[in-house]
Amino acid sequence: MSGPSMLPTLAASGEVVVEDRLSLRLNPASLARGDLIVVRSPIDPTAIVCKRVIGLPGDVVCVDPTGLKAPSTEHVLVPKGHVWICGDNMTHSRDSRDYGPVPIALIRSKLFARVLPLKDRIIFRNPMRVLD
């Protein structure tokens, strides 16, 4: 892993994570809001990025609650076959706020666990809670 866009969940460098390629192939419907996913970059065919799924197709997503890249009142409808992804470190992340919704076909895998450094080993769970 490298890059500060997923702090504090993932450190900027020096971590080794395990990705799970099989569960999305076997059950594509298991993609949920709040999952950490690895995606082939929509703006660079050689790069892969790791972000969190915020919106599934059909959701209305607030583009940027921090107001950095778009006014915080702006909302967007995620089109069919696309997801809205966002880095956990919203101040230093290039994600759907910059390049728009990402086609689901570009998703490579889900992040399963962090293995190194050993003191921080953890299996990633989906932290999303629905507020009524």
Added chain:
Amino acid sequence: MRPSVLHRQNRPWHNLVAPFKPLTKSSWSYIYWFPTVFVVSYYFYNIKIVSGRSMQPTLNPDSSLWRDVGLFNRYAIHTKLEFKRGDIVALRSPEDPTRVLVKRIVALAGDRVTTLPPYPDPVILVPQGKAWIEGDEPFHSDDSNRFGPVPLSLIESRLVAVVWPPSRFGHLYRPTSVDQDTSTPHKHSAYRLAMAELERQRWRNNRVTVVPRSLP
């Protein structure tokens, strides 16, 4: 007791494996060849059947009874990342991740394209890392005129040649010029088809303005 009776009956796990034995014997060759076939089809070349009208008359013309079967090159896209205008490529649909589309790359990042209906803007500048793809048959085609420029990462492989039906073997006409052979009568059908293909290519290329990019 006879040694042969001892042989079978004193190994209880034989009863569990026995029903599967004929299966593994015949499918051993499948298991043996699977890694090779997988690596060749994922990293080098694979075969796809092209269905639909969106690439007519280049692929699946009405004159043919069969759907075209094409040989696709994965190495050029996956490893070399060679994207050229005018290539017919197979890509995952941005609208439906389970569908594979076969279309032509008309423009790459930085080019200006005059779009066709139903695209809302008349002219578009293709953003970085994306490509403008179109089917050769604009009316029946599910392409960038509907969903906009597609990321280059969605493109999977490039069409090399048509392998079936035999009468259309190799048919990927790339007319850059037409032989000005004055001895051949101009009513010859091959000449007419070649001229038609050239006309279509010119029409496609006229709608794309390649903005010259300064070299670093």
